Amino acid sequence: MKKKENIYCFLTILTIILILTSISIIKVYKKNKPIEVFSSTTNLSKRRYYKKEYQERYENYKEKNPNLEDDKIIIYVNIGLDNPFYTNTQKSPRQNTKEVLVNKYYYLDKDYIPKDLTLIDEKYQSGNRKMVKEAALKFNEMARSAKEAGYNIRAISTYRSFDYQNNLYTRYSQIDGSKKADTYSARPGYSEHQTGLAVDVDNFITNYTNFGSTNEFGWMKNNAYKFGFILRYTKENEFITGYLNEPWHYRYVGVGIATKMKQENISSYEEFYFKYLD
Numbered sequence: 654m655k656k657k658e659n660i661y662c663f664l665t666i667l668t669i670i671l672i673l674t675s676i677s678i679i680k681v682y683k684k685n686k687p688i689e690v691f692s693s694t695t696n697l698s699k700r701r702y703y704k705k706e707y708q709e710r711y712e713n714y715k716e717k718n719p720n721l722e723d724d725k726i727i728i729y730v731n732i733g734l735d736n737p738f739y740t741n742t743q744k745s746p747r748q749n750t751k752e753v754l755v756n757k758y759y760y761l762d763k764d765y766i767p768k769d770l771t772l773i774d775e776k777y778q779s780g781n782r783k784m785v786k787e788a789a790l791k792f793n794e795m796a797r798s799a800k801e802a803g804y805n806i807r808a809i810s811t812y813r814s815f816d817y818q819n820n821l822y823t824r825y826s827q828i829d830g831s832k833k834a835d836t837y838s839a840r841p842g843y844s845e846h847q848t849g850l851a852v853d854v855d856n857f858i859t860n861y862t863n864f865g866s867t868n869e870f871g872w873m874k875n876n877a878y879k880f881g882f883i884l885r886y887t888k889e890n891e892f893i894t895g896y897l898n899e900p901w902h903y904r905y906v907g908v909g910i911a912t913k914m915k916q917e918n919i920s921s922y923e924e925f926y927f928k929y930l931d
């Protein structure tokens with residue numbers, strides 16, 4: 654009886670040793686084998702936005718986010734989300750077009766001033782607000798259309814120069830510290846307002862920070878895209894943009910892009926950009 658127990662004990666130990674050895678062999682193998690991207694069932698290389706040179710970054714990101722779909726892994730890494738905000742920064746692509754991308758990875762130079770800055774109709778703004786001509790005209794159209802439906806939209810901040818943004822960000826950082834300021838204010842060069850394509854709005858009455866609870870916000874949700882404007886910073890895309898929800902901040906991208914984003918339910922301009930424009 655005793656002997657039989659000893660044999661069982663021996664077998665159990667042997668099994669454990671075998672399992673542990675095979676695990677470590679697999680680990681070593683995994684480390685040394687060339688990086689293979691994801692499951693063989695997904696043919697990633699056929700996707701337009703897949704970048705061969707990012708293969709290792711995709712793998713690393715996948716390892717950190719095992720539950721994320723492969724498609725999202727690719728887009729997020731292309732956006733740059735595997736690096737912290739304000740690292741690996743580059744000059745904004747597509748400058749002086751309505752597709753320009755400005756965020757915490759892509760910046761505009763100090764002397765970047767958009768062409769054709771045009772005043773918005775005085776009925777729909779306060780403080781001589783200017784946007785790139787096409788955006789300004791579309792904003793007028795949008796505000797007029799809102800007005801006809803009984804809603805009042807007003808531009809309260811549009812184009813801001815590098816220096817203006819620098820003062821703003823410096824002031825906020827002094828008040829709140831830079832870590833907190835970064836969640837609601839862009840560092841100079843990284844503000845979408847410098848493109849002349851961004852606009853902060855209110856409804857003439859309520860403070861702009863409460864725009865999300867106004868009827869005008871509801872109207873914008875259903876209609877802004879028809880005039881080429883998208884809501885830029887939402888709760889849903891906070892992890893992509895690095896900004897807290899801003900119901901008052903809209904970005905002109907043109908009717909084509911805004912409509913496509915709406916149809917495909919794409920939550921951030923970054924995702925759209927790296928899917929279709931990169």
Ligand SMILES: [Zn+2]
Nearest residue numbers: 851852853902
């Ligand atoms: Zn804004």
